[in-house]
Structure formats: structure tokens, C-alpha cells
Amino acid sequence: MKKIYFLAxxxxxxxxxxxxxxxxxxxxxxxxxxxxxxxxxLDVSSTKKGMLIPRMTTTQRNLITSPASSLLIFNTTxxxxxxxxxxxxxxxxxxxxxxxxxxxxxxxxxxxxINANSVIYSIVPVSGANSYTWTAPGDATITAGQxxxxxxxxxxxxxxxxxxxxSNSCGSSSASILPISISNVPGIPGTISGNTSPCTxxxxxxxxxxxxxxxxxxxxxxxxxAVVTAGQxxxxxxxxxxxxxxxxxxxxxxxxxxxGASTLPITISVTPNTPGSVSGPTSFYNGETGVNxxxxxxxxxxxxxxxxxxxxxITAGQxxxxxxxxxxxxxxGNVCVTAGxxxxxxxxSCTTLSYGCYxxxxxxxxxxxxxxxxxxxxxxxxxxxxxxxxxxxxxGNGGLGGYATGNLAVSFGEQLYVYVGQAGGxxxxxxxxxxxxxxxxxxxxxxxxxSDVRVGGNGIGNRVIVAxxxxxxNxxxxxxxxxxxxxGNGSDNNSFGGTQSSWGTGSCCxxxxxxxxxxxxxxxxxCNGAxxxxxxxxxxxxxxxxxxxxxxxxxxxxxxxxxxxxxxGKATISW
Numbered sequence: 001m002k003k004i005y006f007l008a009x010x011x012x013x014x015x016x017x018x019x020x021x022x023x024x025x026x027x028x029x030x031x032x033x034x035x036x037x038x039x040x041x042l043d044v045s046s047t048k049k050g051m052l053i054p055r056m057t058t059t060q061r062n063l064i065t066s067p068a069s070s071l072l073i074f075n076t077t078x079x080x081x082x083x084x085x086x087x088x089x090x091x092x093x094x095x096x097x098x099x100x101x102x103x104x105x106x107x108x109x110x111x112x113x114i115n116a117n118s119v120i121y122s123i124v125p126v127s128g129a130n131s132y133t134w135t136a137p138g139d140a141t142i143t144a145g146q147x148x149x150x151x152x153x154x155x156x157x158x159x160x161x162x163x164x165x166x167s168n169s170c171g172s173s174s175a176s177i178l179p180i181s182i183s184n185v186p187g188i189p190g191t192i193s194g195n196t197s198p199c200t201x202x203x204x205x206x207x208x209x210x211x212x213x214x215x216x217x218x219x220x221x222x223x224x225x226a227v228v229t230a231g232q233x234x235x236x237x238x239x240x241x242x243x244x245x246x247x248x249x250x251x252x253x254x255x256x257x258x259x260g261a262s263t264l265p266i267t268i269s270v271t272p273n274t275p276g277s278v279s280g281p282t283s284f285y286n287g288e289t290g291v292n293x294x295x296x297x298x299x300x301x302x303x304x305x306x307x308x309x310x311x312x313x314i315t316a317g318q319x320x321x322x323x324x325x326x327x328x329x330x331x332x333g334n335v336c337v338t339a340g341x342x343x344x345x346x347x348x349s350c351t352t353l354s355y356g357c358y359x360x361x362x363x364x365x366x367x368x369x370x371x372x373x374x375x376x377x378x379x380x381x382x383x384x385x386x387x388x389x390x391x392x393x394x395x396g397n398g399g400l401g402g403y404a405t406g407n408l409a410v411s412f413g414e415q416l417y418v419y420v421g422q423a424g425g426x427x428x429x430x431x432x433x434x435x436x437x438x439x440x441x442x443x444x445x446x447x448x449x450x451s452d453v454r455v456g457g458n459g460i461g462n463r464v465i466v467a468x469x470x471x472x473x474n475x476x477x478x479x480x481x482x483x484x485x486x487x488g489n490g491s492d493n494n495s496f497g498g499t500q501s502s503w504g505t506g507s508c509c510x511x512x513x514x515x516x517x518x519x520x521x522x523x524x525x526x527c528n529g530a531x532x533x534x535x536x537x538x539x540x541x542x543x544x545x546x547x548x549x550x551x552x553x554x555x556x557x558x559x560x561x562x563x564x565x566x567x568x569g570k571a572t573i574s575w
Contacts, residue, residue, distance in 0.1 A: 053081075061089065099171035100129035103164050106178035112155050113183050113256035118143075121162050122150035123176065129166035136162055137180050157182055185259060186215040186252035192264040199269050199343035200243040204229070207248055208236035209262065215252035222248050223266055243268055271344035272301040275337050278349055283356030283379060284312070284327045293335050294322035295349060301339035309333025309353060330355045362574035367420045371458050374416040374573050383408050383416075385465050385555060386572040387451040388565035390436065392470035392479040392545055393424025394445025394530055399470030399479035399547045401448050401565035402535070406465055406555025408455070417458040421449025421534060421569035424472045424479075424545075436469050437531025437541050445472035447531035447538070447545045448482060451569035455554070464554025467569065468535030468562075471545030481563035482533040482547035 028036035028043045036043035044051060058077040069086040080094035108121035123132070134151045136142050137160025145151035153162070159182045163175040194207035209218070220228055220237050223246025231237035239248070245268045249261040280293035291312075295304070303319050311329035325335075336350040358379025365372050367390070376383070386405045392398025401421065410416070424436050424446035436447035448469030454462040471479035532539030535548020552558030 096128060096168045096170040098128075100126045100166035100168055100173045102126075102174040103132070103166050103176040106162055106164060106176055108162065108178065110178065111181050111183045111255075112153075113185075114157050115155060117154045119153045119155060120150060121153060121164075121178065123164055125149050126166035126173065128168055129173070130169070131167040132164055133167065133172065134162070134164045136160075137182075140180075155180075155182065183214060183254060183256050185257035186212045186254055188260040189218070189250050189252050189262040192248060192250060192262055194248070194264065196264065197267050197269040197342075198239075198241045199271075201241065202343075203240040205239050205241065206236060207239060207264070209250055211235050212252040212259070214254055215259075216254045218250055218252055219258070220248070220250045221261075222246070241266075241268065243270075269300060269341060269343045272298045272339035272341055272346045274298075274347040275301075275304070275339050275349040278335055278337060278351040280335065280351065281353075282351060283354045283358070284325075285356050285358045285379065286311075286327060286330050287360075288358075289315075289326040291325045291327065292322060293325065293337075293351075295337055297321050298339040298346070300341055301346075302341040303339075305338045305340060305345070307334070307336045307348075309335075311355075312353075358575075360575065362572055365418045365420050365571040365573075367422050367568035367570070369422065372418040372420070374418060376410045376412055376414040376416070377575065378412050380410060380412065380575045383410055383573050383575045385453050386574070387420075387453060387465055387467040388570045389450050389467040389469040389482040389533065389535065389548065389550075390421035390423045390448035390569040391566045392436070392445055392448040392472040392482070392530070392533055392547070394473030394479060397473035397478045398424050398445050398448060398530075399473065399481040399533060399545070400563040401451070401470050401533070401569055402468040402482040402547065402550045403561045403564040404465050404467040404550045404552050404558065405560075406552050406558030408453075408464060408555050414455075416573065417454040417462070418571050418573070419450070419452050419454070419458075420571055421451045421467075421469045423566075423568045424448045424470070424531060424533075436534045437472065437538065437545060444474050444530040444543075445479070445545075447472045447479070447533040447541075447548070449569060450482070450534035450536070450548050451571050452536075452551075453571065453573070463536070463551065465558065466536040466549075466551035467560070467565070468539070468548030468550045469533035469569065470563075470565075471533045471539045471547045472530030472541075473545070474530055474543050479530055479545045480533065480539055480547035482535060482539070482550075482565075 026036040026041040030045045053072055053074055055074045055076055058075055061073055067084040071084040073082055075082045081092040082089045083092050103123040103126050106121050106123055109119055112119050131147050132149055134142055134146055136153050138158025139156030141154045142151050143154055159180055162178040162180055165175045166173040189209045189212050192207055192209055195205055198205050217233050218235055220232055222228055222239050223244050225242030225244045227240045229238045229240055245266055248264045248266055251261045252259045275295040275298050278293055278295055304321055306314060306318055306323050308325055309331050311331035312325045312327050315324050315326050317323035332354050334350040334352050336348040338348045339346045356379040384407050388403050389401030391401050436449040450466055450469045452463045452466040455464050456462050468482035470482040473479035529542040530545040532541045532545040533548035536551035537549045539546030539548045550560040552560055
């Protein structure tokens with residue numbers, strides 16, 4: 001443009017100025033009188049003044065007739081130097097009057113990824129601007145386009161502002177600003193929420209995570225055979241399952257990349273198997289309580305559902321592997337149980353119950369002088385035996401009989417043999433049933449007979465429980481008590497019954513020791529004492545007869561007491 005400007009000077013160079021010189025080489029206009037430079041057609045020089053070319057408005061310009069090509073004017077309307085190109089007027093250079101306006105909005109990515117390269121930002125050209133100045137955030141670098149309306153930027157990790165100003169010879173504009181936020185690859189999603197043991201073939205099972213900062217999308221994977229039916233790409237999905245276990249995973253993504261995956265292991269649940277056999281009694285009686293039924297635990301089951309006949313009522317344990325039932329009627333039926341979990345309920349396992357013939361009761365036995373029998377009723381599996389030995393004789397002072405009790409396992413139809421001892425008589429009266437000894441003289445009583453129960457036959461070796469009889473007494477004294485564990489001395493008032501190792505033979509008499517079961521007679525050679533009481537081992541004879549021993553070795557839960565029973569013995573069997 002400067003070249004064109006100087007051509008304009010040539011166009012007016014043939015005007016005549018005072019002090020100017022003209023020669024064949026050109027025209028010089030100056031105050032020094034020097035000729036023009038040999039290379040110039042017009043040589044104008046001054047240290048105090050400039051040169052003006054014609055100045056006119058656009059309207060005046062347009063009135064020029066047949067302007068010559070390259071004709072030069074200054075258009076005061078546009079404030080521009082203009083030249084005619086042979087067909088139209090063109091601006092050669094325009095003079096500014098003020099700095100350019102602030103550039104418009106900057107166009108470009110406001111969230112570039114960390115370390116992103118070759119990101120372009122641009123603006124629309126600003127009227128009157130001949131240059132543009134750009135700045136980028138922190139560690140970002142402008143690699144191309146500085147000074148123009150478009151730049152290329154390489155980013156680091158710093159957020160900040162992109163700015164641009166427009167400039168001309170009159171100054172620079174205010175900056176247009178675009179805030180820049182550097183983006184990163186999203187973090188790994190948090191814990192996946194959802195059912196970790198869905199059922200085989202279950203549908204529409206929801207799994208979800210919390211939103212991840214900076215993520216724009218989420219990618220879910222599911223076990224083989226399973227299908228994501230809704231929500232892929234979001235924080236929550238619905239899944240249909242097959243029978244294959246595996247992992248559910250989810251990763252977060254944005255334009256900068258994809259995170260690592262969060263994982264939730266999945267096991268597939270199935271309906272439990274049918275429970276095994278029901279354990280418990282298969283018969284019941286009206287009014288029976290506390291009857292237990294149970295099954296072994298079933299793998300995968302979380303609950304159990306029991307049913308019983310209409311005559312029964314489940315009083316405890318519903319939902320577990322064991323229940324307690326009370327019966328209040330005679331209606332038979334089945335006890336059944338199913339195993340269940342969230343996937344469904346198994347088939348039932350059942351056992352059939354019948355109404356039994358067992359009715360609680362008891363039977364009492366008193367002295368008869370003979371063995372008595374007891375037949376175990378239908379449905380009875382255990383009985384409680386209670387026996388009392390007889391009191392010894394001798395003017396009302398004979399030792400009291402002992403007491404023994406215990407439990408015995410039995411079976412339907414089994415026979416038990418019951419012996420009830422007779423109280424000791426007066427002098428010379430033999431009390432042989434139950435093992436009591438004779439008194440030797442009129443004022444010495446016989447020993448009391450033992451009471452016992454026998455199993456498997458009525459022989460003495462079949463005894464399972466024995467209550468010893470009391471020892472006989474001399475007039476004015478008291479015989480030994482029956483039923484103790486330690487043998488008593490016949491000469492001792494209140495002496496107790498004997499045992500296998502200490503029979504209470506009486507220190508005053510040289511009589512033989514008593515036999516098992518029988519008491520000793522007071523009339524043996526050299527002795528005229530009272531009779532010893534019968535028992536598991538008999539009591540010895542002496543002035544005051546020793547009591548017979550008790551026995552509970554053939555029962556469970558047994559106990560004994562001495563010196564309980566007066567008169568004849570007795571027995572009770574209850575169930």
C-alpha cells in the first residue's frame with residue numbers, strides 16, 4: 001500500500017512550486033535549491049510540512065468524469081485513501097479513529113482433556129482490527145494462529161481462561177473470555193448395589209451405582225446368559241438372569257477415556273431340595289404336649305413351613321428345622337414340612353401320624369402275699385417305679401421301711417413282677433415274703449419284708465429296684481430302719497439296712513450273715529433277738545434287728561430314702 005501511496009506523489013509532481021527546479025531528470029520541490037534525485041521523477045523534501053492529495057466526499061468523488069486508472073484521492077466520508085482501478089474505486093488504506101470493538105464469543109471446547117493437543121479456538125473477525133492477541137491457561141501452549149482469528153492450543157493440566165483482544169494502530173480492545181475446565185478420565189465407580197444371589201431365570205433385577213464425577217456414560221457387563229434389558233449407559237440397569245453365576249461390572253466414561261471397573265460377584269440361587277425324613281413319634285394321644293418333630297437343614301433354605309393334623313397345634317419352631325406340637329383331639333394325619341427361600345418352595349416331606357392308645361395313668365400295688373404282675377400298656381415306652389418296704393414288728397417299735405424310686409424303659413406288652421413286703425409280726429412269726437426274718441421270742445418282732453419290681457422273670461436276680469424292710473424290735477426299743485445304703489448294727493437303735501459289703505449282722509450275735517434278699521432270723525443258734533429286715537441285702541438279727549438295704553441300680557434317675565413306711569409295704573407304677 002505504501003508503494004501505491006508514493007505513486008500518488010508522482011501524479012501531482014508536475015505542479016510548480018516556488019523554489020522548485022525542473023530538469024530532464026524530474027522535478028524537485030524544496031527550499032534548498034537542489035536538483036531532483038536522478039532516480040526520481042518528483043523529489044519533494046521538507047522538514048516542516050507534508051503533502052496533501054485531493055480530499056473529497058464519496059458524493060464528490062463520484063462526480064469525477066472518466067477517472068483515470070490509478071487516480072488517487074482521500075475519501076473524507078470513509079476516511080480512506082482510494083484509487084480508481086479502471087472500473088471502480090478501491091480503498092488503498094483507511095485511517096483508524098478508535099481501537100476495535102471487543103471480539104465476540106470464543107468458539108471451542110470448554111472442557112478439554114488433560115494433556116489434549118491441537119484444540120482449536122476461534123472468533124469472528126472484528127471490524128477495523130488488523131491483529132489479534134490470544135492467551136491460554138497456565139501450562140497450555142498456543143502452537144499456531146497467534147495474531148489471527150483462530151489459534152491451535154496444546155493443554156497441560158491447568159484450568160483457566162482463553163482470552164483474545166483485537167488491535168489496530170489506534171489501540172487494543174477489551175478481552176473476550178472463555179473459561180476452560182480441564183477434564184480427566186472418570187474415577188472407578190463405587191460399590192454396586194443389588195441382589196448378589198438372584199434366582200435362576202429371575203427378571204428385572206435392579207443394580208445401581210452413585211454417579212461418578214465427570215462421567216458422561218457408563219458401561220455395564222453381566223454374567224454369561226444374563227441380559228441388560230434397560231439402563232445401559234446410565235447409573236442403573238435392569239438384568240434378566242439365566243442359571244450361570246459370574247460378575248456384574250460397571251465402568252465410567254467421558255471424552256477423555258474410561259475408568260477401571262467396579263465388580264459385584266453374583267451367585268445364582270435355586271429353589272431348595274425337598275427336606276429329608278421327618279424325625280419324631282408316629283403316634284400321639286389326646287392331650288399330649290411337647291411332642292418334637294425335626295428335619296436336617298436343607299442347603300440354601302432360609303425358612304421351613306410345617307403343617308400338622310387338625311388335632312395338633314404347633315406351639316414353637318414354625319419356620320425352623322424343629323417344631324413342638326400339642327395334641328387336643330384324636331384326628332390322625334400327616335406332619336409335613338417344606339423348605340423355602342426367595343426363589344420358591346420345595347416339595348413336602350411328610351410322616352403319617354396315627355392316634356395312639358397311650359393314656360397317662362398309674363397303678364398301685366399293696367401287700368397280697370404273692371407276686372403281682374404289671375403289663376405295659378400300648379404306646380408306653382417309660383414308667384416310673386415307686387416302692388416302699390414294710391415296717392419291722394415288735395410292739396409297734398419295728399424300724400420303718402425304706403423308699404426307692406426311678407425310671408425304667410419298657411415296651412408294649414412287657415410284664416413286670418411286683419413284690420410288696422409284709423410288715424413284721426410278733427414273736428416267733430415268720431415273715432418270709434419279701435425277705436423279713438423271724439423274731440426269736442414273744443417280745444421280739446420279725447423283720448419287715450422288702451418291696452421290689454423285677455424284669456424278665458420273677459427270680460431274685462431280676463430285681464431292678466428294691467425298698468428295704470425295717471428291722472424287728474425288742475420291747476421298749478426300736479428296730480433298724482429299712483432302705484439305707486450302709487448296713488446297720490442290730491444292737492443299734494435306728495440302725496440302717498445293710499449292703500453287700502456291710503450287712504448289719506449285729507455285734508451281739510454270732511449268727512451267720514444274711515443272704516441276699518432275706519433278713520436274718522432272730523432264732524438262729526445262740527441268738528434270741530429280733531428279725532432283720534429284708535432288702536437287696538437283708539438286715540442282721542440281734543436284740544434290735546437291722547434294716548434291709550435298698551437298691552436302684554436297675555433304673556435311671558433313681559433315689560432312695562430310709563425310714564419312711566409304716567405297716568405293710570406298697571408299690572406304684574406310673575406312666
